[in-house]
Amino acid sequence: MNGMESQWNVYYWGIFAFIAFSYLIAQGITGPSSGLLRWIGSYYFAVLQYAVLFLPLLDLVVWILSLAGLPTNEYISLIGCVVLLGMMGILLWGSFNNWSPVIRPYSITIDKKAGERSGLRIMTVSDIHLGYIIGNGYLKKLINKSKELKPDIILIPGDILDGDIEPFKRKKMAETLSSLQAPMGTYAVLGNHEYYGGTIEEFIKLVEEAGITMLQDQSVKIDESFYLVGRKDKTAEISPAGRENVAELVESLDQTKPIFLLDHQPYHLDKAASAGVDLMLSGHTHRGQMAPNHLITSRLFELDYGYKLKDTMHAIVSSGYGSWGPxxxxxSRSEILQIDVTFTGKDG
Structure with a gap:
């Protein structure tokens, strides 16, 4: 019996180690097998997080049972079933929240004249994280949503890619992205995950061939109505080239026209506001993605999710369309932003 128990222990710990380290193993390989391992490993991360959070509660329950003089051993199976059902409920609910994106509407007013325009509809989608887990199927859902919204312009504040460009190329996701269109164009900036992949130039070439304009510390005047400024991600600050600050990017622009800023990570809202930016759009935080991680992101960023009026600047941070890891x-919910802008400025 001891020999059989020992054999089963080897099997158990072998399988457990495989699951626990599958995400790390996947980093060293490419192709469909890497995708399968990432799926397994990413769900393990979610289970691990909530298992750790459940432990104090379980200890509390066992302690209360012992204080009541009840035989705790007899209730272990019942407690285990409750925990298992709770974990399954979390995974199912969390999966629904992730794969069922919502449209998040915002209406803002900018007291500037924008050429002949009195209004503008912006569709903003951040943190798509295309890769081994999120692919063409979910991307097509985004494209269908964009057709329903009928935006004037589409803006993507970073992390289109999940890091590794291999599945993006193999599954020809750039071809699918080419259908993400709006009358005034689709514009994007890089996020930290594009830098992690180390294939920025190749990625930008593929994305721009798909009709998306990538702004890297650049500004563009659109329809003679407003300026769009795109920053390199904060990750670029550790590279020799670095990145320009907001004041440098907008100093040559006509400040009487609306200025929109795409900056993946929502740092230094005060600097963007003082530079004359009217609307700053960011992502990156995922709103923590899995509660209670939002308690961390809310401490790291002045605004980790939603809307804030910073002086006269409108700042909006999206929880993102895709997900990282599990x-x-x-x-939080996967979301697409519908931002309706009204311009109230007058001549003279």
Whole structure:
């Protein structure tokens, strides 16, 4: 019996180690097998997080049972079943939140004249994270949503890619992205995950061939109505080239026209506001993605999710369309932003 138990222990710990390290193993390989390992490993991360959070509660329950003089051993199976059902509920609910994106509407007013325009509809989608887990199927859902919204312009504040460009190329996701269109164009900036992949130039070439304009510390005047400024991601600050600050990017622009800024990570809202930016759009935080991680992001950023008026600047941070790691969202939803802008400035 001891020999059989020992054999089963080897099997158990072998399988457990495989699951626990599958995400790390996947980093060293490419192709469909890497995708399968990432799926397994990413769900393990979610299970691990909530298992750790459940432990104090379980200890508390066992302590209360012992104080009541009840035989705790007899209730272990019942407690285990409750925990298992709770974990399954979390995974199912979190999966629904992740794969069922919502449209998040915002209406803002900018007291500037924008050429002949009195209004503008912006569709903003951040943190798509295309790769081994999020692919063409979910991307096509985004394209269908964009056709429903009928935006004037589409803006993507970073992390289109999840890091590794291999599945992006193999599954020809750039071809699918080419259908993400709006009358005034589709514009994007890089996020930290594009830098992690180390294939920025190749990625930009593929994306721009798909009709998306990538702005890297650049500005463009659109329809003679407003300026769009795109910053390199904060990750670029550790590279020799670095990145320009907001004041440098907007100093040559006509400040009487509206200025929109795409900056993946929502740092230094005060600097953007003082530079004359009217609308700053960011992502990156995922709103923590899985509660209670939002308690961390809310401490790291002045605005980690939603809307804030910073002086006269409108700042909006999206929780993102895709996900990093486990395709699970607890306390957040995958979302697309519909931003309706009204311009109230007058001549003279």
């Amino acid at each position: 395709p699970i969202r607890i306390g």
